[in-house]
Amino acid sequence: MKKLILLAAIVLSAAASFGRDIDNRKMQLAFDRVFAGATDVRWYETDNNYMAKFTLKARKVTAHFDKDGTLIATSRIISDSELPVEVISTLIRKYPDQKIHNVVEYVVDGNTYYAITLESATEWTVLRTNSWGEAIVMKKLQKA
Incomplete structure (x- = not known):
């Protein structure tokens, strides 16, 4: 339950850096490793995390990473x-x-x-x- 609350807080606070490319090389490498083939990637930065919204195999996906490039959570409409x-x-x-x-x-x-x-x-x-x-x-x- 705590993790779902954390996920909700991350989603609600993800407005600091609206839809721009990411400067963090570690983050970019982690993203490319996990989501190879992703298109239309938009990044959002919060105080402590990064969020990427993208398309993968014709699906809209959102992924949350910590500052070290560790994947925290993903969501998608199914x-x-x-x-x-x-x-x-x-x-x-x-x-x-x-x-x-x-x-x-x-x-x-x-x-x-x-x-x-x-x-x-x-x-x-x-x-x-x-x-x-x-x-x-x-x-x-x-x-x-």
């Missing part, structure tokens, strides 16, 4: 068909009247989490799940 079977089973069982609106996959320290927005006729439900299908409701919003 389709519901890419969710693990355990997650799909949980959604069908617990939320049978809601359809999947969007899914963001987060990888932090080798652990994969999903932020899933569900939609029903009357509300939106935002969940956080892990790969095993354990789901926590983060927010419920009533439709107007």
